[in-house]
Amino acid sequence: KVCLVHERDHARYPPKCNAASDFPALFRWVVDEIKRCPSREFRRMDSILDADHKKISPMRPQQPQQQNFEVDWYLVGLIKVETKILSLVNDASVLAAPGMAEFLHMLFDRLAFNLPVTNERGPPSSSCCRSPQTREATLALLKTLCGSTENVSALCHLMLGCHYDLSSEGIPRKDLLHEWRVDPNEKRKSVTGFVGMKNQGATCYLNSLLQQFFLIPALRQGILSCRPVGGLDSDEGKDEGLYETMLRNLQRLFGNLLLSERRSYDTKDLVKSIHGYDGQSLRPGEQQDVDEFFGLFCDRLETALKPTPQKDILKDVFGGKISHMITCQECKNVSERVEDSLAISVDVQGKASILESLQLYIQKEHIQGYNCDKCQAKRDAVKRCCVSF
Numbered sequence: 001k002v003c004l005v006h007e008r009d010h011a012r013y014p015p016k017c018n019a020a021s022d023f024p025a026l027f028r029w030v031v032d033e034i035k036r037c038p039s040r041e042f043r044r045m046d047s048i049l050d051a052d053h054k055k056i057s058p059m060r061p062q063q064p065q066q067q068n069f070e071v072d073w074y075l076v077g078l079i080k081v082e083t084k085i086l087s088l089v090n091d092a093s094v095l096a097a098p099g100m101a102e103f104l105h106m107l108f109d110r111l112a113f114n115l116p117v118t119n120e121r122g123p124p125s126s127s128c129c130r131s132p133q134t135r136e137a138t139l140a141l142l143k144t145l146c147g148s149t150e151n152v153s154a155l156c157h158l159m160l161g162c163h164y165d166l167s168s169e170g171i172p173r174k175d176l177l178h179e180w181r182v183d184p185n186e187k188r189k190s191v192t193g194f195v196g197m198k199n200q201g202a203t204c205y206l207n208s209l210l211q212q213f214f215l216i217p218a219l220r221q222g223i224l225s226c227r228p229v230g231g232l233d234s235d236e237g238k239d240e241g242l243y244e245t246m247l248r249n250l251q252r253l254f255g256n257l258l259l260s261e262r263r264s265y266d267t268k269d270l271v272k273s274i275h276g277y278d279g280q281s282l283r284p285g286e287q288q289d290v291d292e293f294f295g296l297f298c299d300r301l302e303t304a305l306k307p308t309p310q311k312d313i314l315k316d317v318f319g320g321k322i323s324h325m326i327t328c329q330e331c332k333n334v335s336e337r338v339e340d341s342l343a344i345s346v347d348v349q350g351k352a353s354i355l356e357s358l359q360l361y362i363q364k365e366h367i368q369g370y371n372c373d374k375c376q377a378k379r380d381a382v383k384r385c386c387v388s389f
């Protein structure tokens with residue numbers, strides 16, 4: 001019956017159900033009661049342990065709810081049940097049973113000590129146990145597992161692996177973050193769910209523009225769906241032109257903004273791969289006008305996208321026509337000049353909203369001394385812009 005109860009609770013409480021602390025607590029009490037039972041027998045305890053492992057293994061790291069992580073009480077409960085049963089059985093052969101070594105490894109690596117490494121793309125640390133309560137429970141279980149010499153040896157091996165690269169004669173690991181006072185929570189994605197971009201000096205103009213690009217779904221998907229010219233497996237830099245490198249770095253940025261678990265993404269490579277009109281890489285310490293940069297970046301991006309099916313994406317997303325019209329007040333003849341445009345510049349200072357700015361942009365303007373083609377004379381005229389996007 002005890003086994004049955006344990007099996008049923010999984011169906012009732014899905015992983016991460018934080019209201020589920022009572023059930024494992026009650027179950028531990030039931031297990032305690034078995035101790036007092038005169039006819040106690042542990043024949044099926046291994047099936048409980050097995051079921052417990054199956055529940056703990058798919059646990060995923062808690063996502064921050066507010067500034068703090070909520071305690072995953074269900075995980076705490078499962079770990080405590082496991083600890084309780086193992087200490088009750090108190091048998092080295094159960095502790096060293098098949099599957100226990102894998103469980104120990106999973107417990108150590110994924111639940112407790114997933115170390116922050118220097119790799120920019122991965123999460124700073126994806127340990128499932130982020131609250132003091134889950135960590136305390138996990139450490140107690142690790143200690144209980146050390147009731148067998150096999151597990152002590154396995155644990156020592158795992159602990160050494162935190163410091164040394166055991167695959168190559170134990171040289172110190174180079175992939176670890178060697179910063180003092182590292183708090184993975186500080187490096188983890190903000191609770192807003194958005195990933196930031198590092199400022200390379202004075203690159204805020206670039207960051208703000210590219211964040212806007214990223215937040216336009218059609219543009220983001222278009223950029224991300226481009227295949228690298230040399231195929232996905234091609235070596236970076238090899239057979240790759242200037243523009244392809246820039247496109248690839250832009251894809252990397254968007255991919256990270258979308259999926260990274262880190263607080264921010266380093267745009268160093270991207271900034272380096274964008275070349276100005278002078279043919280030089282952007283200088284990170286130099287402030288630029290964002291409107292000018294928009295022009296430059298769209299020009300570079302259009303070139304990079306030319307060989308891809310996404311070649312028209314900038315036109316599709318931003319493209320429009322601006323018509324400059326001048327109407328002669330005498331003969332009412334309209335002279336019109338239409339130009340393609342990806343952006344329009346409007347005055348924003350002192351304006352209540354963007355609509356007011358746009359209103360001003362298309363406002364009629366009276367001009368004098370306009371050379372009318374039809375009248376063949378200087379006339380008063382009305383000049384205005386029309387926009388179609």
Ligand SMILES: [Zn+2]
Pocket residue numbers: 328329330331332333372373374375376379
């Ligand atoms: Zn005229």
